[in-house]
Amino acid sequence: MSSSKEKLLRNLDWNLIYTFLIIVNEGGISAAARKLNLSQPSVSNALKRLEEHFGKRLILRKKGVFALTLQGMRIYEYASSAGRMLSNMADHFVEQQDTVQGEIVIEVASYLQCPAFDKAIASYHALYPNVIFCINTQPSADIVSHVAEGGLRIGLSNKKISKTGLRFDFIGYEKMAFYCGSSHPFFNKTDLTLDDVKGSSYLSFESDQPGEGLDVIAQFREGHQFWGRLVAVSSNVEEIRRLIMTGIGIGALTTDSAQTYVDQGLLWPLPPYDDFPMTEIYLVTPETVTLNDIERNFIKQLKKHVREDAKAIYK
Template sequence: MEPADANERGFFMRNERFLREFDWNLIFIFQVILEAGGITAASQRLLRTQPSVSNALNRLETSLGHRLIHRTRGTFELTDYGRLFHEEALRVLRGVERISDLAGDASRLNGMVRIQIANHLDCPVLNNALEVFHERQPQVKLEIESAPSGIIIDNVRHGRATIGFCILNKPQSGLSCHHLSSGNMGFYCGRRHPLFGRENLTLDDLDEHNYISYESDHLEAGLDAVARIGLGNRFRDNRIASSASDEEVLRLIEAGIGFGPLNVSMGTLYVNAGRLWPLPPYEHLPVVNNYLITSPHNRLTLEEISFVEVVEATLETALED
């Protein structure tokens, strides 16, 4: 199998002999010596004789061609080279621990998966994935935070979050964006609104009424499809209230303050309950696109990797159906 690129090919050709002949166990012994604070304490922890541990340190220094530790009576400290080597050794050990995690039994996962989800995201793929993941990993805890799509994008991009579910108008550069599903938004009014119960309305009938919207309802955000017939178009001057939350937009609509957009799946439930009334447009409703976003620069835990894999598998199943 050929290396992926010229840089990788050069690395292996330049260091192949060292990598083949180096005793990697010496790095582990070196770390134990530092953590234990000396040869004697390290030998007790490793269940080895003191001369054996001392010899391992000597072999490591010989392999590297540098003294790593100043060893005199009552003195035990790293040399300048030793400090540099220690930093690299920690990276190696953490990488090996990571490999160990990946090679472990996935059924033992018991950590935490933290997810940020857009306030107004309606995504059956995500709902199904949560169900499947919990069935497979019942010990893993889930922590979900709601936020506007723009904030989630910024959090994932800067490492404040690792997994986000957003409404986007297009994939974001520098992020891994997986399109999960599309949904529709519709306009609704409450029982206290003068348009409630009226049929065969047109957009012209909405012009004189107050408009309620989401904070992200503008042309640059994921709800730009709504904005093009809403705030971004003819209702700009009629905006009377806004919120980032579905529940609060619903509250404002039901209070009769104005009309506003909701996911059709959510709005239909309240229409059937007699609490909302659908408004135009009745056809060709605004489409919003739901995405899973991660960043290649953020390191995911094994629990998070497992969750993302479940989401992707659920998406594949949905596409096949």
């Protein structure tokens, strides 16, 4: 058999308690009705039902008088404490419901340098701090294939192809240049010409091939007869840079990624010094697959920064 206490707790209606708190806090039935957007009879009825539940008069109310009884003061004290805890609980769960959570998977060409992409990550994180970035590096050709096959929905690539089901949005350029390491015979030489560099042992990205992501480098080398013995190949920019710094050959890097190492005396720029090969950067997404909100919002941020960077260039 349930005790009187159990019956009281089981049958207690929080809506009545909440209305009672508002009546007291607002100082009257009329003010509480306005606060709750209810009619005065509805609020009066709620108070009456709560008093019947406890079997006690909670508020003395007659013309010119509005005061809590002793029992009313006790219930108000307990109800206020419970209300604060429930309010904190509500804040927590509402915050969780309103917070964008999840992860965003992006594949990026390993040698790619894109200021708009970096800015988009920073601004997106500021807006949605509970979204986790999962970013992997791949050759451009693989990135395009992954999007086409449906295993990936956002990629940044130097490769553009005409293929049904894929969307390529131009988002920027990369300036490429050739470099050698500190132990290479060309290091610290300022009077080199393109003819001096031709025939040097060469380090290559896997995508430094006609029709691949670094097709522009392949075209440059072919157009200038920039041939030499191939001594190493990698798809990873860190490995290409490390191999260049060993001195076993020369290789191409983005000027932005190489500048810090040039400043440190670990890399040396080689001809051409002004006619730099320029690679294009594309955002690769599926045309026929619906992106989720997390992905759409990130792409929106990325395109915003692309536009802003373009305006800054042409000012």
